[in-house]
Amino acid sequence: MTEVSREWYDTYMMPNYAPAQMIPVRGCGSRVWDQQGREYIDFAGGIAVNSLGHAHPKLVEVLSDQATKLWHTANVFATEPALKLAKQLTELTFADKVFFSNSGAEANEAAMKLARRHAYNHHGEQKDRIIAFENAFHGRTLFTVTAGGQANYREGFGPLPGAIDHLPFNDIAALEGAFDDNVCAVIVEPVQGEGGVIAADGEFMSAIRRLCNSHDALMIVDEVQSGVGRTGALYAYEHFGIQPDIMTTAKGIGGGFPIAATLATNEVAQSLQVGTHGSTWGGNPMGCAVGSAVLDIVSDPETLAGVGSRRQALEEALMQIGSRYGVFDHVRGMGLLIGCVLTDAWKGKAREFLEAAQSEGVFILVAGANVLRLAPSLLISFDEISLGMQRLEKAVQAVCGTNESDS
Ligand SMILES: *Cc1c(COP(=O)(O)O)cnc(C)c1O
Secondary structure (H helix, E strand, C coil): CCCCCCCHHHHHHHCCCCCCCCCCCEEEEEEEEECCEEEEEECHHHCCCCCEECCCHHHHHHHHHHCCCCCCCCCCCCCCHHHHHHHHHHHHCCEEEEEEEEEEHHHHHHHHHHHHHHHHHHHHCCCEEEEEECCCCCCCCHHHHHHCCCCHHCCCCCCCCCCEECCCCCCCCCCHHCCCEEEEEEEECCCCCCCCCCEEEEHHHHHHHHHHHHCEEEEEEECCCCCCCCCCCCCCCCHHHHCCCCECCCCCHHCCCEEEEEEHHHHHCCCCHHHHHHCCCCCCCHHHHHHHHHHHHHHHHHHHHHHHHHHHHHHHHHHHHHHHHCCCEEEEEECEEEEECCHHHHHHHHHHHHHHHHHCCEEECCCCCCCCEEEHHHHHHHHHHHHHHHCCCCHHHHHHHHHHHHC
């Protein structure tokens, strides 16, 4: 019998990730155990994916039930779970129509293809410009990574798709200056996640809406990370009092099962006619069954209301740790998408905190080198929050101690 070991990663897998040395094998709620049986509190949530924690009983039930019925048909057939989830999504959002895929990048790829095709159909092929923002993240396909605002993610992959411009985030003047009638779409994250957990300003989101209206461009809201209750509203655009033309959702909607969707108004959706776009697995019955159950639970007002109180508990604990050790400058983001900005003295060291946290038994994320990021389950208990924060404090203490003795 061979024990699966972390060394296999280096032997058999492409070296594009740097996973932790320990291997998680089991999760329940906001706790995870590794091969040695060590327990961790999960503030990372699989990068804002495990919206209901690990092995939520309802999701286990729905997935097991669907697994005995029908796994896959491809889109030559409509399936009950896909129809049900599409109906739910349109009833709960601005949208009238849904296209299913399997990941955030695919959902954004479809969104931008739809916007280009819509402009081509209604205005002509000169209307092809897409406005995106610096530090944005929209995925890793060639089109989405080009829309993303981190140049190093595109390096060496050219030639890249054209007519995509990057403007500074939250800069209305830059937006006004760059807009013209050849813009077919603006793609924006209501809260930049990978880019450092930075919320869009209300006025900025309104300006995008207004300029899109006056130039016949479509507003695409990328809610892959901010959606599905993460900010305390079902979708973050609701906080801004605007409605997009196209929205993408992924990560949290599957609660850990890979599923994504591109949503649009009826008028815009008409540009995706038979044969224009597709996906073999998009709308997979297993994923859609889970997605429906996730939406049922997350759209419950009690779940959404719980986001605010959990954020408050996490933010207070972070500020306390921060003031005791002088490590955190401020806490930002919305709801349970939390960014904890390191003070100048600790700039560039986010990864050290993440690694120390793992050693102390708590999972966190980073968003760049200067920001710790938390995206726990929307259902994390207050006991788990305080236990995780005790462990995080030990981690901070360890990092501070090490660096003192270094210097
Ligand atoms: C994670 C993320 C994506 C990409 O999703 P994948 O499922 O990794 O392709 C796109 N946009 C945003 C805002 C994200 O956070």
